[in-house]
Amino acid sequence: xxxxxxxxxxxxxxxxxxxxxxxxxxxxxxxxxxxxxxxxxxxxxxxxxxxxxxxxxxxxxxxxxxxxxxxxxxxxxxxxxxxxxxxxxxxxxxxxxxxxxxxxxxxxxxxxxxxxxxxxxxxxxxxxxxxxxxxxxxxxxxxxxxxxxxxxxxxxxxxxxxxxxxxxxxxxxxxxxxxxxxxxxxxxxxxxxxxxxxxxxxxxxxxxxxxxxxxxxxxxxxxxxxxxxxxxxxxxxxxxxxxxxxxxxxxxxxxxxxxxxxxxxxxxxxxxxxxxxxxxxxxxxxxxxxxxxxxxxxxxxxxxxxxxxxxxxxxxxxxxxxxxxxxxxxxxxxxxxxxxxxxxxxxxxxxxxxxxxxxxxxxxxxxxxxxxxxxxxxxxxxxxxxxxxxxxxxxxxxxxxxxxxxxxxxxxxxxxxxxxxxxxxxxxxxx
Amino acid sequence: xxxxxxxxxxxxxxxxxxxxxxxxxxxxxxxxxxxxxxxxxxxxxxxxxxxxxxxxxxxxxxxxxxxxxxxxxxxxxxxxxxxxxxxxxxxxxxxxxxxxxxxxxxxxxxxxxxxxxxxxxxxxxxxxxxxxxxxxxxxxxxxxxxxxxxxxxxxxxxxxxxxxxxxxxxxxxxxxxxxxxxxxxxxxxxxxxxxxxxxxxxxxxxxxxxxxxxxxxxxxxxxxxxxxxxxxxxxxxxxxxxxxxxxxxxxxxxxxxxxxxxxxxxxxxxxxxxxxxxxxxxxxxxxxxxxxxxxxxxxxxxxxxxxxxxxxxxxxxxxxxxxxxxxxxxxxxxxxxxxxxxxxxxxxxxxxxxxxxxxxxxxxxxxxxxxxxxxxxxxxxxxxxxxxxxxxxxxxxxxxxxxxxxxxxxxxxxxxxxxxxxxxxxxxxxx
Numbered sequence: 001x002x003x004x005x006x007x008x009x010x011x012x013x014x015x016x017x018x019x020x021x022x023x024x025x026x027x028x029x030x031x032x033x034x035x036x037x038x039x040x041x042x043x044x045x046x047x048x049x050x051x052x053x054x055x056x057x058x059x060x061x062x063x064x065x066x067x068x069x070x071x072x073x074x075x076x077x078x079x080x081x082x083x084x085x086x087x088x089x090x091x092x093x094x095x096x097x098x099x100x101x102x103x104x105x106x107x108x109x110x111x112x113x114x115x116x117x118x119x120x121x122x123x124x125x126x127x128x129x130x131x132x133x134x135x136x137x138x139x140x141x142x143x144x145x146x147x148x149x150x151x152x153x154x155x156x157x158x159x160x161x162x163x164x165x166x167x168x169x170x171x172x173x174x175x176x177x178x179x180x181x182x183x184x185x186x187x188x189x190x191x192x193x194x195x196x197x198x199x200x201x202x203x204x205x206x207x208x209x210x211x212x213x214x215x216x217x218x219x220x221x222x223x224x225x226x227x228x229x230x231x232x233x234x235x236x237x238x239x240x241x242x243x244x245x246x247x248x249x250x251x252x253x254x255x256x257x258x259x260x261x262x263x264x265x266x267x268x269x270x271x272x273x274x275x276x277x278x279x280x281x282x283x284x285x286x287x288x289x290x291x292x293x294x295x296x297x298x299x300x301x302x303x304x305x306x307x308x309x310x311x312x313x314x315x316x317x318x319x320x321x322x323x324x325x326x327x328x329x330x331x332x333x334x335x336x337x338x339x340x341x342x343x344x345x346x347x348x349x350x351x352x353x354x355x356x357x358x359x360x361x362x363x364x365x366x367x368x369x370x371x372x373x374x375x376x377x378x379x380x381x382x383x384x385x386x387x388x389x390x391x392x393x394x395x396x397x398x399x400x401x402x403x404x405x406x407x408x409x410x411x412x413x414x415x416x417x418x419x420x421x422x423x424x425x426x427x428x429x430x431x
Numbered sequence: 432x433x434x435x436x437x438x439x440x441x442x443x444x445x446x447x448x449x450x451x452x453x454x455x456x457x458x459x460x461x462x463x464x465x466x467x468x469x470x471x472x473x474x475x476x477x478x479x480x481x482x483x484x485x486x487x488x489x490x491x492x493x494x495x496x497x498x499x500x501x502x503x504x505x506x507x508x509x510x511x512x513x514x515x516x517x518x519x520x521x522x523x524x525x526x527x528x529x530x531x532x533x534x535x536x537x538x539x540x541x542x543x544x545x546x547x548x549x550x551x552x553x554x555x556x557x558x559x560x561x562x563x564x565x566x567x568x569x570x571x572x573x574x575x576x577x578x579x580x581x582x583x584x585x586x587x588x589x590x591x592x593x594x595x596x597x598x599x600x601x602x603x604x605x606x607x608x609x610x611x612x613x614x615x616x617x618x619x620x621x622x623x624x625x626x627x628x629x630x631x632x633x634x635x636x637x638x639x640x641x642x643x644x645x646x647x648x649x650x651x652x653x654x655x656x657x658x659x660x661x662x663x664x665x666x667x668x669x670x671x672x673x674x675x676x677x678x679x680x681x682x683x684x685x686x687x688x689x690x691x692x693x694x695x696x697x698x699x700x701x702x703x704x705x706x707x708x709x710x711x712x713x714x715x716x717x718x719x720x721x722x723x724x725x726x727x728x729x730x731x732x733x734x735x736x737x738x739x740x741x742x743x744x745x746x747x748x749x750x751x752x753x754x755x756x757x758x759x760x761x762x763x764x765x766x767x768x769x770x771x772x773x774x775x776x777x778x779x780x781x782x783x784x785x786x787x788x789x790x791x792x793x794x795x796x797x798x799x800x801x802x803x804x805x806x807x808x809x810x811x812x813x814x815x816x817x818x819x820x821x822x823x824x825x826x827x828x829x830x831x832x833x834x835x836x837x838x839x840x841x842x843x844x845x846x847x848x849x850x851x852x853x854x855x856x857x858x859x860x861x862x
Contacts, residue, residue, distance in 0.1 A: 022579060022721060033578060129576065135722035137568075137576030144575070145560065145568030147464060148453060148742030273728055276707035290453060290739035291566035291729065297704055298725030308721035311579030 005034060005318045006072035008042040010064075010089055011080040012052050015103065016043065018307035019077065020054045033315055035322035042067045044080075044089075064089050068096045074321050075314060079103040079130070079306070087111055094119050094126065099321065101313040103130035103306055106220075109207035113217040113333040120330035125320065127313035132205045132212070133158060133282050135305025136298040137312075142212055142286070149288025153253035154213045155430075158205045160280035160300045161189045161196035162228050162248045166265075167278045169236050170245060176231060188280065198227035199248065199263035206250035206261055213286065214254060217333040218261050224341045225263045234386060235351060235425050238379065238396045239267050242349070244429065245275040253287075259336045260344050267349050269431030342405035344428075347376070349398050350407075351424030352414065356382070356393040360419040364395065367413040371406040373399050392421060398429065436465060436749045437503035439473040441495070441520055442511040443483050446534065447474065449738035450508065451485045464746055466753035473498045475520075495520050499527045505752045506745060510534040510561070510737070518542055525550050525557065530752065532744040534561035534737055537651075540638035544648040544764045551761035556751065558744035563636045563643070564589060564713050566736025567729040568743075573643055573717070580719025584684035585644045586861075589636045591711035591731045592620045592627035593659050593679040597696075598709045600667050601676060607662060619711065629658035630679065630694040637681035637692055644717065645685060648764040649692050655772045656694045665817060666782060666856055669810065669827045670698050673780070675860065676706040684718075690767045691775050698780050700862030773836035775859075778807070780829050781838075782855030783845065787813070787824040791850040795826065798844040802837040804830050823852060829860065 007023075009016050023030065023038050031037040043055050048062050061067065064085075067076065076093040078100065080086045087107045093100050094115065102108065107115070108131045119126035129139045133156070142151065157163050161183060168179045180197070183189035195201045203223040210218040228248050239246050244267035252261040268275040273295045277283040282300025287293050299305040320327070354360045365375055381394045388394065399407075407426060414420050438454075440447050454461065454469050462468040474486050479493050492498065495516075498507065507524040509531060511517045518538045524531050525546065533539065538546070539562045550557035560570045564587070573582065588594050592614060599610045611628070614620035626632045634654040641649040659679055670677050675698035683692040699706040704726045708714040713731025718724050730736040751758070785791045796806055810827045817825045830838075838857060845851050 018721070026579070026581065029581070030579070136725055137572035140571035140575035141568035144571035144747060145743045146739065147746050148457070148461070148739050150457065150460070271709070273707075273712070276704075278702070281704070288739065290449070290735045290742070292733075292735060294567055294727065294729030296572075296725065296727050299723050302723075304721045304723060308577065308579050308719065311721070312576045315578050316575060
């Protein structure tokens with residue numbers, strides 16, 4: 001049995017502070033769970049001159065070599081964020097025989113498969129619960145409570161910024177531009193908001209979830225990704241009239257031995273649990289063959305929730321260190337064919353700006369019908385409502401299920417119609 | 432390593448059928464997880480002449496001795512329900528050195544502490560994920576993902592029948608009597624609905640959750656329990672006007688080293704995640720010092736979800752059997768003082784039928800104020816709305832937080848007022 005479990009931190013800041021504070025506050029309880037007390041050894045920072053409350057200045061260093069040279073360190077915890085040098089440091093820590101706990105979605109999305117293999121090859125573990133969904137439990141339910149199920153789909157609201165924005169657009173009727181400015185003022189959105197609003201952050205996280213839920217390796221650039229910047233107040237209003245709510249869904253599912261992974265603004269039926277996840281909350285829904293659907297909802301970010309997940313991983317691997325247990329057998333991630341969006345099948349919402357003249361609906365319906373897309377409902381909105389020019393209108397169509405390729409082909413025809421002024425949003429529908 | 436893991440079932444029926452079917456369908460996957468194949472050994476039924484699809488007739492028996500005499504059985508799975516003889520059979524199985532997996536909320540609520548001790552004394556495990564929340568993962572998130580947290584409260588919607596009824600009363604404006612009849616027709620409610628509508632089922636489950644979340648032993652009769660049979664359509668309508676939804680909440684929390692455990696119809700703020708859990712869905716929300724609130728939502732009953740939880744337990748203990756691992760050290764459940772409702776503190780909603788005459792509100796406000804209960808809002812509804820006699824009215828008051836004892840004392844005074852015709856519901860408010 002190890003007498004203490006030495007932990008070094010890569011990164012300080014808010015999350016590091018919360019981790020250190022929790023270990024100081026709940027040290028006895030953690031020691032009882034782990035079988036040995038946790039001890040902070042080294043803290044890697046960029047600026048060693050800055051004061052870090054709760055951290056002994058002698059532990060602070062700006063050199064990764066210093067951390068790795070510390071023989072008392074058995075677990076390295078990384079929450080620097082960003083791809084490099086975080087990835088290189090994680091690799092070095094694993095090669096030096098240290099267990100690693102990381103909150104880094106970008107590194108795990110891009111390099112998870114090879115780093116997990118490297119960890120196994122070095123007889124250590126790499127844990128990453130905090131890299132997705134903040135404080136929401138994901139790993140243990142999958143590895144224990146849902147183990148009897150074949151998990152076939154994961155659907156998640158996994159970016160707090162965009163969910164906050166879409167919720168405000170829905171509940172307050174705010175415009176995209178106004179609510180983005182407000183989110184930036186409140187600190188929910190970055191000055192450059194593209195990682196959030198273009199779905200880049202969500203794409204990292206769904207790639208990580210593909211590994212967790214299916215043990216399948218999906219690269220972030222294999223995720224079919226669309227952001228929310230094209231969503232208008234009218235899309236939100238039309239969706240509401242149809243009984244739907246617009247959410248940025250990150251989704252992965254196994255279909256016929258292949259995988260689909262998407263991040264897309266989606267019309268979600270208003271009675272669905274995911275439709276009711278509002279504000280900065282996140283949620284992850286799993287579908288299993290026995291259990292049906294279960295959803296986990298909670299804070300997707302924040303120092304306390306992130307520290308909660310990091311410490312869960314630390315306590316887990318700490319038990320191994322205390323008892324000198326070796327990692328379990330390792331199953332390398334599978335690589336499945338990633339289905340391109342043309343092969344994805346879904347119902348869809350189409351918003352099309354048209355000249356308000358006879359025959360236009362017939363032409364659009366014909367273009368869709370020729371590709372086998374069958375229409376479920378049609379609504380027409382006049383300039384009075386749309387704010388468009390006189391003599392124009394907006395058609396909102398919903399369809400039955402059809403493959404992406406059929407929609408694309410039909411839209412190519414519609415785009416050429418003299419009466420079609422604008423193909424607005426084409427969004428999948430769920431529930 | 433064991434070559435096969437022998438499982439005997441106490442009870443057949445739908446859930447047993449689903450468990451057997453899953454083992455047949457996914458046997459290879461389960462064997463890979465466990466380290467040895469699962470094998471059904473004996474199936475205990477009341478009526479041995481009935482056909483059981485998927486079960487070999489030679490495995491069927493109506494004698495528990497027959498099951499316990501089978502040396503190939505290392506795990507006994509119980510889903511007979513009810514207190515006896517299930518409790519006695521579980522005890523006998525544990526004493527005979529068999530691991531037990533049970534879905535029995537009544538037995539675990541009433542006898543959990545002593546049976547868990549008995550299991551430990553016999554070197555075996557007793558697992559019961561399926562006894563609460565159907566397919567919703569509860570055990571692994573608590574024992575792994577939330578382990579770094581001090582869990583201080585559990586709040587749950589944990590009875591599908593009453594949630595279905597309250598949802599219909601809210602969304603369709605149905606009366607309690609009409610919706611109860613409909614629920615009985617649909618099979619969601621029993622001919623004698625008292626176990627559901629009086630909160631007895633929910634009290635069993637919150638008692639089980641006290642063990643899981645806090646390792647505290649709470650007997651079902653220590654749960655302060657109220658059902659939904661006194662909830663009127665007007666309560667639902669008044670709550671809606673105040674921005675609340677009426678839900679039957681099962682709740683437990685640790686306060687000052689003591690425990691509160693309640694099942695009560697509660698006004699839940701409409702924006703709260705629990706307020707949006709509708710129909711037969713269940714949800715369990717945990718509050719931890721680091722993570723804040725996380726909520727797990729899913730099917731609370733049904734053969735697939737229940738089989739999912741039972742099999743999660745079977746695979747977990749099966750891994751121990753395959754590797755000949757001994758159970759971990761056992762921490763006996765704590766017994767804390769259970770706070771009586773007079774000591775519980777909450778905001779409250781009060782509906783009081785009165786004579787519509789000057790001074791009545793003043794007298795009620797004085798009675799509350801004298802006990803230190805401060806009023807937050809007052810609404811008055813006339814007979815036109817309430818359907819009451821001319822010259823009467825209904826007062827709906829909401830209060831700031833106060834102890835149960837203060838409400839009781841004030842209500843004793845109000846009850847004696849000449850102008851007070853009826854103390855309607857007094858319900859706690861959350862969120």
